[in-house]
Amino acid sequence: MKAVGLHQYLPIDHPEALVDLTLPVPTPGAHDLLVQVEAISVNPVDAKVRAQKSPPPAGPRVLGWDAAGTVVAVGSAVNRFVVGDAVYFAGDITRAGSNAQFVLVDERITGPKPASLGFAEAAALPLTAITAWEALFDRLGLLPTPAADSPQRGQSILIIGAGGGVGSIAVQLAVAAGLTVVGTASRAESVNWVRELGAAHVVDHHQPLRPQLDALGVGEVNHVLLLADTDTHFAALPSVLKPQGRACGIVENAQPLDLNLLKAKSLGFVWEMMFTRSMFQTPDMAAQHALLAEVARRIDAGSLRSTLREVVGTINATHLRDVHRRIESAHTTGKLVLAGW
Ligand SMILES: NC(=O)c1ccc[n+]([C@@H]2O[C@H](COP(=O)([O-])OP(=O)(O)OC[C@H]3O[C@@H](n4cnc5c(N)ncnc54)[C@H](OP(=O)(O)O)[C@@H]3O)[C@@H](O)[C@H]2O)c1
Structure with missing residues (x-):
């Protein structure tokens, strides 16, 4: 062959x-x-x-x-x-x-x-769908199709790297799960693509995230899906997540991550590895x-x-x-x- x-x-x-x-x-x-x-x-x-x-x-x-x-x-x-x-x-x-x-x-x-x-x-x-599905529903514990009166409806998720392969499916699955999706993208093409997939808002992952969320009136989010550059974005989790919020990462870090950053707000961080x-x-x-x-x-x-x-x-x-x-x-x-x- x-x-x-x-x-x-x-x-x-x-x-x-x-x-x-x-x-x-x-x-x-x-x-x-x-x-x-x-x-x-x-x-x-x-x-x-x-x-x-x-x-x-x-x-x-x-x-x-x-x-x-x-x-x-x-x-x-x-x-x-x-x-x-x-x-x-x-x-x-x-x-x-x-x-x-x-x-x-x-x-x-x-x-x-x-x-x-x-x-x-x-x-x-398949690879990106498995990753996005497992991250949202197995690791973050969200419901794929919540009931009409589920408290999940109306919760917010920040998807960092939303225009890539995994993000492109994750945005769609998160919208279908009743979440308000804020995606990140940094180029005109990826910004438009993320909007097309159903994200309510798009912010730039090369700029500080929390001020952009505040400017949109979103403020802190319930969940974060961290699909790129864990080293940079991990440090932003305490400022973008609500108290008791959770984040799921899929990209290995090159530098040690400081778990203490998550303690004051009782935040959770979980890995997804689709293999x-x-x-x-x-x-x-x-x-x-x-x-x-x-x-x-x-x-x-x-x-x-x-x-x-x-x-x-x-x-x-x-x-x-x-x-x-x-x-x-x-x-x-x-x-x-x-x-x-
Ligand atoms: N753990 C697992 O099971 C698993 C599974 C799949 C993928 N992964 C890993 O997850 C990562 C993403 O996979 P993918 O398939 O979505 O990759 P991809 O399609 O190559 O992702 C490209 C996207 O990443 C965005 N991006 C680039 N630099 C960024 C940064 N500093 N911050 C935020 N976003 C950034 C780009 O957005 P702009 O062009 O708009 O800047 C682009 O749209 C890869 O490292 C991959 O190896 C892990």
């Missing part, structure tokens, strides 16, 4: 940072689907895993986790899908990735592709199947939209290097996708 991968971890401008490969088609284990990949999207984690380091991997390494495609074989314990089903998934970081014509994925972390979307639009979604369930094979890992199915249902019902911004080209090393370079800039909006071989 064709695949794109690496023999060495190199900077993206090196011509061998990602290369075209020919590899054997893998064989499914008990819970696996063998999926023929039709489209992939690229996430910052792909670039972080590819980034320059040593030693090199033992053999050619295929990266990439977001994909959409068709099931062509199933393992002996599979009971959610059959051959011919169209699926979308973000896979497991401990296994070979989806930048290949065929990939194995555990059915418990795989969703049925939204029927109303093509493969490219579907491939844009936790697959990496540790948690008993509830099929929650990712369920949430991807729910995201597909909402897409097909028209209450959620794909965050695809651009199909950059077919799946090959040249196009993938281009997308990695753009993702490394940290200023893309929505999702970039490669489709077809």
Whole structure:
């Protein structure tokens, strides 16, 4: 099969940072689907895993986790899908990735592709949808669809980095959960995109946040989703959160974080890592199947939209290097996708 991968971890401008490969088609284990990949999207984690380091991997390494495609074989314990089903998934970081014509994925972390979307639009979604869903509903404990009289309705959330892949889904899920969303974005394109997705307000993450919230009449918020630059924005949590508010972070910090900052207001901080369930094979890992199915249902019902911004080209090393370079800039909006071989 064709695949794109690496023999060495190199900077993206090196011509061998990602290369075209020919590899054997893998064989499914008990819970696996063998999926023929039709489209992939690229996430910052792909670039972080590819980034320059040593030693090199033992053999050619295929990266990439977001994909959409068709099931062509199933393992002996599979009971959610059959051959011919169209699926979308973000896979497991401990296994070979989806930048290949065929990939194995555990059915418990795989969703049925939204029927109303093509493969490219579907491939844009899974990793960011899992992250946003788990952050809002599993980590911050919010309700996906609160009752009409739920106190959650009318609460506020600040989504820092709202125009990126994760933010683009998080804004939509938070609006659907009855929250007043304040998103952050710093460029005209991302500001407009965040408004289009349903945010009530947009503020600039390169300016102090609390004065901007005050100027809007929002003041302190109930919740924060911290999707970028944890080192800088963590220190702002005590000023932007109401007493007893909670924040969820998804990006590792480079400097130590001062937890004492959160004490006076009894604030909470929790991490979301979307590979936790697959990496540790948690008993509830099929929650990712369920949430991807729910995201597909909402897409097909028209209450959620794909965050695809651009199909950059077919799946090959040249196009993938281009997308990695753009993702490394940290200023893309929505999702970039490669489709077809
Ligand atoms: N823990 C997990 O499970 C998990 C899952 C997915 C992603 N992540 C991580 O989360 C981060 C975001 O992922 P993503 O897919 O949304 O990335 P992305 O699509 O590359 O995010 C790009 C967005 O980040 C915004 N941004 C850039 N610098 C910022 C800053 N200093 N403060 C606030 N926003 C800033 C940009 O907004 P402007 O262009 O408007 O400035 C841009 O819209 C990445 O570091 C990724 O590795 C973690």
